[in-house]
Amino acid sequence: MKRDGQRGMIxxxxxxxxxxWVLMLFAACPIDAKQMVITARxxxxxxxxxxxxxxxxxARAVEIPMASQVMVRPRIYSSSVKEIRVKxxxxxxxxxxxxxxxxxxxxxxxxxVHTFSDGAALQFxxxxxxxxxxxxxxxxxxxVNIWNWKAVFEEGAEKKTVYAMVDDYLSGRxxxxxxxxxxxxxVQNLIASGFGSLTAMEEKAQHVSGxxxxxxxxxxxxxxxxMKAAEKSEAHFKEGGLTPVAVAVWDxxxxxxxxxxxxxxxxxAALEMEAPGTVYLYPIVAFLGAGVxxxxxxxxxxxxxx
Amino acid sequence: MTKTKVKNWQIQRxxxxxxxxxxxxxxxxxVFDTNKCIACQTCTMACKHAWTSGQGQEYMWxxxxxxxxxxxxxxxxxxxILELLGPQQWxxxxxxxxxxxxxxxxxxxxxxxxxxxxxxxxxxxxxDEPYGSVxxxxxxxxxxxxxxxxxxxxxxxxxxxxxxxxxxxxxxxKREEDGIVLIDQRxxxxxxxxxxxxxYKKSLFNPATKISEKCIGCYPLVEGxxxxxxxTTCIGRIRLNGWISTPDQAEPSNPIDYLVHRxxxxxxLYPQFGLEPNIYYIPPVHVPLPYLKQMFGxxxxxxxxxxxxxxxxxxxxxLLTLFGSTDRWVxxxxxxxxxxxxxxxxxxxxxxxxxxxxxxIRPFWDERVQAFRHNTT
Numbered sequence: 001m002k003r004d005g006q007r008g009m010i011x012x013x014x015x016x017x018x019x020x021w022v023l024m025l026f027a028a029c030p031i032d033a034k035q036m037v038i039t040a041r042x043x044x045x046x047x048x049x050x051x052x053x054x055x056x057x058x059a060r061a062v063e064i065p066m067a068s069q070v071m072v073r074p075r076i077y078s079s080s081v082k083e084i085r086v087k088x089x090x091x092x093x094x095x096x097x098x099x100x101x102x103x104x105x106x107x108x109x110x111x112x113v114h115t116f117s118d119g120a121a122l123q124f125x126x127x128x129x130x131x132x133x134x135x136x137x138x139x140x141x142x143x144v145n146i147w148n149w150k151a152v153f154e155e156g157a158e159k160k161t162v163y164a165m166v167d168d169y170l171s172g173r174x175x176x177x178x179x180x181x182x183x184x185x186x187v188q189n190l191i192a193s194g195f196g197s198l199t200a201m202e203e204k205a206q207h208v209s210g211x212x213x214x215x216x217x218x219x220x221x222x223x224x225x226x227m228k229a230a231e232k233s234e235a236h237f238k239e240g241g242l243t244p245v246a247v248a249v250w251d252x253x254x255x256x257x258x259x260x261x262x263x264x265x266x267x268x269a270a271l272e273m274e275a276p277g278t279v280y281l282y283p284i285v286a287f288l289g290a291g292v293x294x295x296x297x298x299x300x301x302x303x304x305x306x
Numbered sequence: 307m308t309k310t311k312v313k314n315w316q317i318q319r320x321x322x323x324x325x326x327x328x329x330x331x332x333x334x335x336x337v338f339d340t341n342k343c344i345a346c347q348t349c350t351m352a353c354k355h356a357w358t359s360g361q362g363q364e365y366m367w368x369x370x371x372x373x374x375x376x377x378x379x380x381x382x383x384x385x386x387i388l389e390l391l392g393p394q395q396w397x398x399x400x401x402x403x404x405x406x407x408x409x410x411x412x413x414x415x416x417x418x419x420x421x422x423x424x425x426x427x428x429x430x431x432x433x434d435e436p437y438g439s440v441x442x443x444x445x446x447x448x449x450x451x452x453x454x455x456x457x458x459x460x461x462x463x464x465x466x467x468x469x470x471x472x473x474x475x476x477x478x479x480k481r482e483e484d485g486i487v488l489i490d491q492r493x494x495x496x497x498x499x500x501x502x503x504x505x506y507k508k509s510l511f512n513p514a515t516k517i518s519e520k521c522i523g524c525y526p527l528v529e530g531x532x533x534x535x536x537x538t539t540c541i542g543r544i545r546l547n548g549w550i551s552t553p554d555q556a557e558p559s560n561p562i563d564y565l566v567h568r569x570x571x572x573x574x575l576y577p578q579f580g581l582e583p584n585i586y587y588i589p590p591v592h593v594p595l596p597y598l599k600q601m602f603g604x605x606x607x608x609x610x611x612x613x614x615x616x617x618x619x620x621x622x623x624x625l626l627t628l629f630g631s632t633d634r635w636v637x638x639x640x641x642x643x644x645x646x647x648x649x650x651x652x653x654x655x656x657x658x659x660x661x662x663x664x665x666x667i668r669p670f671w672d673e674r675v676q677a678f679r680h681n682t683t
């Protein structure tokens with residue numbers, strides 16, 4: 001009797017595992033992977049220059065929650081932007097990201113001492129082989145590449161004033177500071193390895209293009225770069241590959257600049273590629289194989305205990 | 307609050323600061339005699355012409371002279387900081403109130419604020435505006451019942467600069483060789499944390515370069531052994547540059563050490579802020595002491611007394627004659643029987659000033675032209 005009871009228990013256990021295994025196959029998705037991955041849709045045509053180009057309808061947006069930067073001083077406890085929508089496209093040569101967020105005020109001028117510019121940034125690890133660096137500004141072991149768009153650098157953002165100057169010397173410009181040089185793009189290409197370490201790349205490496213457009217309380221900002229990294233410390237993109245990406249955003253009228261910003265954790269940009277037929281075959285084979293194994297095991301054990 | 311403690315001799319205690327105490331080999335300093343300042347603004351214009359005549363610098367005055375108590379550049383800068391600081395109590399010569407680093411909210415390094423655009427728009431607001439009004443039958447007493455005085459100001463090249471402490475990018479540095487505080491024009495990204503934190507409001511934002519700038523202590527002149535533009539152009543001869551030591555290292559032959567440490571006649575501006583500022587002021591002797599104590603600390607009574615009796619002291623009087631007597635940087639000085647001497651870093655004499663101007667009396671009869679000398683008009 002005792003042996004029979006044991007057999008029954010094992011049998012029940014095995015059946016239960018069988019059911020659980022099947023259930024797991026269908027239900028075991030603790031997080032929605034789609035929400036962590038920004039799929040860069042592959043398109044044939046040239047990538048858009050405008051943030052509201054119709055082609056962006058082809059890309060699926062991922063909504064990223066944003067949190068106030070409270071890790072280092074100066075901190076901010078109430079950053080304005082709570083959520084940002086990110087889309088991506090690529091055409092095997094270039095990659096483009098579109099960031100959209102709500103902001104009731106357009107802050108594109110810093111002509112006054114107490115006004116700050118709206119801004120947004122994308123961050124990627126410089127070295128794709130290493131483990132991901134710290135999600136905000138990288139760390140000592142992991143350099144990050146940051147593309148920083150600022151509304152103040154949009155063409156025509158600041159009115160041109162004619163000055164009655166005594167001299168034409170601008171110390172920031174003479175020092176080669178990219179804040180003071182008129183770049184061709186509103187996006188700065190930077191690297192960092194921890195808070196406070198943000199450093200501009202050489203002027204010739206300022207090749208991330210972009211454009212921002214504010215309309216009816218919404219910013220839409222496009223970032224675009226060649227997929228091939230020109231410099232070693234720049235973000236790497238490979239068709240069919242995953243590149244970690246994090247986002248930051250600044251609301252100028254809330255006094256946000258520098259470390260006073262809203263940040264996200266790491267997400268992934270997945271660059272779509274045309275998949276060969278075998279991609280669909282392998283999961284089916286694996287599913288069937290695993291099923292056969294378990295059922296085989298159940299039959300074998302039943303035989304043994306009977 | 308930051309855990310590192312540093313020694314601040316001006317408040318006679320330790321205080322928190324984000325970096326360890328590392329003093330420069332030499333510390334840029336100056337003594338300004340407020341009793342002699344007439345607010346002619348020659349220093350202001352000399353600085354303007356030398357350093358801030360470019361685009362984005364129109365509103366910028368690295369050197370300014372404001373009338374106290376109602377003049378400010380930017381508007382209300384010191385009363386705003388004093389309000390942020392709360393009660394400022396001294397126990398003898400020790401400050402027991404809070405410094406701006408101790409008063410900082412958890413999100414910041416220092417208590418502070420960013421002045422608004424219009425706050426900078428009237429650099430000479432309150433000019434000659436006196437405190438109090440003249441009543442019927444009023445007469446002058448010392449201190450004066452109706453008073454104002456002029457406060458010339460530049461960057462204090464502080465030992466513990468709040469601008470440097472609060473810059474999240476470490477774009478501000480204090481030079482090892484002379485203690486001059488500079489903003490790295492290549493590293494600054496215009497976050498304006500220095501403008502927020504500097505209680506003296508001597509960090510300024512340049513909208514044309516989108517980064518910040520400040521008084522550079524005329525470092526190219528200092529490197530060449532000269533005093534700064536604002537010091538050498540002062541027509542009232544109220545200023546003297548020099549190196550300052552800590553009180554324990556004070557050297558009596560060093561003019562700044564002598565005035566600050568030995569005679570305790572020159573005092574820092576708002577020492578309670580906790581920055582150990584390095585421009586020292588001889589306080590105005592006609593101004594009521596409570597106001598002066600708030601501005602220059604508890605040493606003010608002794609300083610006023612020392613100045614009022616300086617005429618009895620040849621050594622002190624001799625040193626005061628060196629103010630404005632040379633463009634060169636005076637490292638040491640000596641007062642002889644009838645003259646004061648200034649020496650450079652090599653010990654070579656660079657200036658000799660008589661303690662009393664020589665008097666020539668011309669006889670009424672002029673032998674050469676065989677005529678009487680008349681005052682003819």
